[in-house]
Amino acid sequence: MSVSENDIIDFIYAEAALLDEHKFGDWLELFTDDGVYWMPLEFGQTEEHLTTSLMYEDKLLLTVRVERLSGERTFSQRPKSRCHHILQRPQILEMGEIIKTKTAFHYTETRLDEQFFLVGWAEHVLRQTDTGLKIVRKQVNLINPESAHRNIQLFV
Amino acid sequence: MSEINLDDLVKPGASEVHRDVFLCQDVFAQEMKTVFRNTWVYVGHDSQAPNKGDFTTTAIGTQPVIMVRHTDNTIQVLLNRCPHKGVQLVNDPSGSTGRFFRCPYHAWSFKTDGSPLGIPFKKGYEDTGFDTSCAKKGMCKVANVKNYRGFIFARLSEEGESFEDFFSGSLSSIDNMIDRSPEGRLEIVGPPLRYLHHCNWKMLVDNQTDTCHPMIAHESSAGTVTKIWNAVANEDTPKPMVVELVLPFMSSYETFEKMGIRTWDHGHGHTGVSWSIHSEYSDVEGYFSAMIEAYGKERAEEIIAETRHNTCYFPNMMVKGAIQTLRLFKPIAADKTIVESWIFKLVGAPDTFLKRTAMYNRIINAPTSIVGHDDLEMYERAQEGLKTDANPWVNMQRHYREDELGGERVHPGTSEVQMRNHYVSWAKYMGQINEKGAGS
CATH class of the missing domain: 3.90.380.10 (Naphthalene 1,2-dioxygenase Alpha Subunit; Chain A, domain 1)
Known part of the structure; x- marks a missing residue:
């Protein structure tokens, strides 16, 4: 089963749409069991473990986040946050067993009267599996990771 | 600003504390002039400035300061303003300034202990009374700085408990x-x-x-x-x-x-x-x-x-x-x-x-x-x-x-x-x- 460049581009758009539509459970299913979601703290950071990151989430932690969002005693989600992604057309950097893409984004998150804006690019590493394309790694590079942020509660 | 009566804010033993302690901007302003001036406030760690001229910028309360390693290897804490017009001398979170700070506005320069080094075309200050000005003295320096096993604390006020008495x-x-x-x-x-x-x-x-x-x-x-x-x-x-x-x-x-x-x-x-x-x-x-x-x-x-x-x-x-x-x-x-x-x-x-x-x-x-x-x-x-x-x-x-x-x-x-x-x-x-x- 081979995938075309268009399939990959559609996949990246669909991934963001799941987040914007609050289908977090379906979104989680897009990750492989060893999948990772990484948001570095420093611009250009390459070290994953021996320095602080904003997020470095394996499937267990992503599952916790998703479950928490709908928890009855998740007070920071009363009322709930909403998010919105605007993506530039994904660039395909590598096409093979492993697929690598880079996608510029404008991300907005809002709750009550507050709204903030994050900008940067996401680097996806994808793998073809029996159940379709899956995310092995999503790295979210903000242009201002070191800024004094407010709560970032959903997923960029 | 109305007078702040501390007895109205903190009950004996602090069993209850008045909401103004958290809400009132006048209380906040007084905190900056008292609590954050009279105590030993953490500034940084000396590993952030390993070499001479290395600095970090931070604040003691709302006072902007530079923590810098001076040419004699001591850590100095200086107020981050040029004595001339008030411009912040550095504003990167951290960096190296070399042997001196140079103001980006008029190139007044200062040694890394804050003392004055040079002013361009200085003869314009002759016979102006400049010698007695605050500006002539250089950067304001926090007098009380303690390097405790690498942890740098500073007290803005001249008088107060010693570092050892304060922390015991x-x-x-x-x-x-x-x-x-x-x-x-x-x-x-x-x-x-x-x-x-x-x-x-x-x-x-x-x-x-x-x-x-x-x-x-x-x-x-x-x-x-x-x-x-x-x-x-x-x-x-x-x-x-x-x-x-x-x-x-x-x-x-x-x-x-x-x-x-x-x-x-x-x-x-x-x-x-x-x-x-x-x-x-x-x-x-x-x-x-x-x-x-x-x-x-x-x-x-x-x-x-x-x-x-x-x-x-x-x-x-x-x-x-x-x-x-x-x-x-x-x-x-x-x-x-x-x-x-x-x-x-x-x-x-x-x-x-x-x-x-x-x-x-x-x-x-x-x-x-x-x-x-x-x-x-x-x-x-x-x-x-x-x-x-x-x-x-x-x-x-x-x-x-x-x-x-x-x-x-x-x-x-x-x-x-x-x-x-x-x-x-x-x-x-x-x-x-x-x-x-x-x-x-």
């Missing part, structure tokens, strides 16, 4: 963090997490020793980890590092009660006297033998067994020796605080420690942390809820006893005694009004 026994928590390095040395790693809260800085300080909130406010985060872990594991399943870090947050009231709280004079204190949420981390191969080699078996065991939870240093700093993190609650306004969360490497210890520390920092302290989301929600709801006129008091009476403070004392672990200790000192320093500027 509380320095044992910083000592323990340093002693956990087989080489007795720490290094700051990476930039801090920076997290903006729309609440008063003291709400964050209070929360550091609030042992009755984790199992409630963090049910959504730590509770969810516990639930998911229990569904897939039994008692013998080895816990991943992240599970090991988060599960203890859901400990019972009884567990927190037993762990105890220790207080010292001048508003310092810590949770976790006999046990803490950091006590049961897995051993790391190679560490214990390195510690025995460095300290001998008895002393090494003593250092490792001391697993204090949060040590609050008055007014606005907290360290966790057992996981090597430091948090600074930086006041911006009565309702605005930036929290910086820093991590340290134990020099000479296996990398697993740094990995654990970095993980703890992002899981618990980041603006992307679900634990942080729980806490911020509570602080900001309090900042709003305190606008209620019907009850102006914040209650801190849990386990309150008269005469509970004085010297070094140990209290029940769910006591709000460390919060009271903080406000008793806060009221004392708020009363020490001194309008003079700092340094030269």
Whole structure:
């Protein structure tokens, strides 16, 4: 089963749409069991473990986040946050067993009267599996990771 | 500005504290002129400025300062303004200035101890009375700076308690963090997490020793980890590092009660006297033998067994020796605080420690942390809820006893005694009004 460049581009758009539509459970299913979601703290950071990151989430932690969002005693989600992604057309950097893409984004998150804006690019590493394309790694590079942020509660 | 009467703000023993302590901008302004001038405030760590000319920028209260390593190798703390027009001499979070600071506006230059070096085309100041001006003296310098085993503290006011008198026994928590390095040395790693809260800085300080909130406010985060872990594991399943870090947050009231709280004079204190949420981390191969080699078996065991939870240093700093993190609650306004969360490497210890520390920092302290989301929600709801006129008091009476403070004392672990200790000192320093500027 081979995938075309268009399939990959559609996949990246669909991934963001799941987040914007609050289908977090379906979104989680897009990750492989060893999948990772990484948001570095420093611009250009390459070290994953021996320095602080904003997020470095394996499937267990992503599952916790998703479950928490709908928890009855998740007070920071009363009322709930909403998010919105605007993506530039994904660039395909590598096409093979492993697929690598880079996608510029404008991300907005809002709750009550507050709204903030994050900008940067996401680097996806994808793998073809029996159940379709899956995310092995999503790295979210903000242009201002070191800024004094407010709560970032959903997923960029 | 109306007169601030401290007796109206803090009840005896700080059993209750008036909401204006958190809401009132006039109170905030007085804090900046008293609490943050008269006490030893944490500025940074000397590993942030390893070479001559290396600097970091930060603030003591709302006073912008530069911490710099001078040509004689000492750490200097200078007010970050050019004596000419007030321009900040540097504004990068950190960097190197070489042998001197040069103002980008008119090229006035200063040595790294703040003393004047040069002014271009200086003859224009002849016969102007410039020699007696403030500008002539160079950069304002904080006179009282202490480098305590790498931790840099500064006191803006000329007069006050000595460093040793101010901190007394509380320095044992910083000592323990340093002693956990087989080489007795720490290094700051990476930039801090920076997290903006729309609440008063003291709400964050209070929360550091609030042992009755984790199992409630963090049910959504730590509770969810516990639930998911229990569904897939039994008692013998080895816990991943992240599970090991988060599960203890859901400990019972009884567990927190037993762990105890220790207080010292001048508003310092810590949770976790006999046990803490950091006590049961897995051993790391190679560490214990390195510690025995460095300290001998008895002393090494003593250092490792001391697993204090949060040590609050008055007014606005907290360290966790057992996981090597430091948090600074930086006041911006009565309702605005930036929290910086820093991590340290134990020099000479296996990398697993740094990995654990970095993980703890992002899981618990980041603006992307679900634990942080729980806490911020509570602080900001309090900042709003305190606008209620019907009850102006914040209650801190849990386990309150008269005469509970004085010297070094140990209290029940769910006591709000460390919060009271903080406000008793806060009221004392708020009363020490001194309008003079700092340094030269």
